[in-house]
Amino acid sequence: MHDIRKIIHIDMDAFYASVEQRDNHELKGKPVIVGGDPQSRGVVAACSYEARKFGIHSAMPCATAYKRCPHAAFIRPRFDVYKAVSLLIREIFLDYTDLVEPLSLDEAFLDVTINNKGISSATQIAQQIRREIFKKTEGLTASAGVSFNKFLAKVASDVNKPNGITVITPGQAPFFIDQLPIRKFFGVGKVTEERMLNLGIKNGADLKKVSLENLIHYFGKTGSYYYNIAHGRDSRPVQPNRERKSYGKETTLNTDIDDTNQMLDILGEIARKVIEGLRREDRQGLTLTLKLKYYDFQSVTRSVTFPEPISDLKLIMENLKILLANTEAGDKKVRLLGISVSNFLGVQKNTDGWVQLPLPFGIEG
Structure with a gap:
């Protein structure tokens, strides 16, 4: 090697x-x-x-x-x-x-x-x-x-x-990967784990037996990532300056709500903060994403991409109304609301991430 x-x-x-x-x-x-x-x-x-x-x-x-x-x-x-x-x-x-x-x-x-x-x-x-x-x-x-x-x-x-x-x-890697339970593979969450188990893939040895074509068929372009790591291949470099891909804010509500007008009021406050943050960091993005989490903790996102950078609050709110109508909000109660802007123009810096309002709860090991 x-x-x-x-x-x-x-x-x-x-x-x-x-x-x-x-x-x-x-x-x-x-x-x-x-x-x-x-x-x-x-x-x-x-x-x-x-x-x-x-x-x-x-x-x-x-x-x-x-x-x-x-x-x-x-x-x-x-x-x-x-x-x-x-x-x-x-x-x-x-x-x-x-x-x-x-x-x-x-x-x-x-x-x-x-x-x-x-x-x-x-x-x-x-x-x-x-x-x-x-x-x-x-x-x-x-x-x-x-x-x-x-x-x-x-x-x-x-x-x-x-x-x-x-x-x-390198000599130990094949045996280590073969024994590794599928849930321990980085990038395999609960949903993917369930799908893999249903396909009879319980560990690295099982994953290694599946062809690249089949993995792409089952998991889309992520299938090639699973195929490579099953064979111990990962060419991603260590990147000292990871580019920030999005700027967003979100807030967990004190009580679950089903009133979409109330949701839009809250989203208006979040949108103002996002616009202020983008101006402060001198960023311009083309894609607006609405994120919400229902009372049962299921998360969904809806996005729209504009030909020009997003900066006008009125335009953002008009589109958030459309995006919100394209979810089950109202029929289902909502516990979290968030907005992010991505698809930045020019060079960016720092790391990805939503900013939790009022407290940024990170998840660690």
Whole structure:
């Protein structure tokens, strides 16, 4: 195999909850849930490993988490603190390589094929980084995956969590992939997992047996991605400056609503904020997307693309009314509303993502 890359995926362990346990010693060893008030409609942004034993996980409604573990400590997120710690960790990464691709506050890819320290062993670098994180953050732990591509490095970092490291060499990759349950494949969500299981694809070995043509037939253009990763192939480079593909805002409502006029009023407020944000960042986009989540947590999006950049509130609202009419809103109650603008003109920077109003709940490992 020529030009084998050395990729590390670093993933902080229960990041937000671990920061809270670090800063308040009374929370050490106890179930900690970072998120909204359990009496409100907030969701779990993160939880400690002690809380996970009760079946609690990110994005679960806080009310459900409370029922499962009423004695847990519910903490409001402190994103300024998490961001500060994240920047400190990023500085550690940049000591070793300029090729750092952050995925969120608590995880990143590093390409250390050629690195600032001249260290030939990616495993050694991963161990040094983990030690430095522990020391400089005063006790926070990170898990690492080390391999020759991004897919395997990311999957590997989850194998020995928390505070572990997993290395997958080119020689070990085929066996590792064969044994991997299909739900562990990056990019396979619940719906895709169900479809694959119905096709008799339970693990990597099963996926490898399916032809490229059939995977494309079943899963569209994503089929070629599944085919390649089943065979251990992932040529995606580590990109230090991921382009921002969209700018959006969304809000979870205090109560589910079925009045579409009320929805349009709320969307009007969100649209104003999106326009302000686009002007502030000097962005111009052509595609407007409406996002909503029904009372049963099913999400849908509807989009329209314009020939000219979107900047006029009146035009946006006229189109949002049409997009909203093209959903089941009104017939079904809605719990979340969001708007994003994408298909930007010119060069963009930063990372993808919706901004949650009022709190940006990230989901982490």
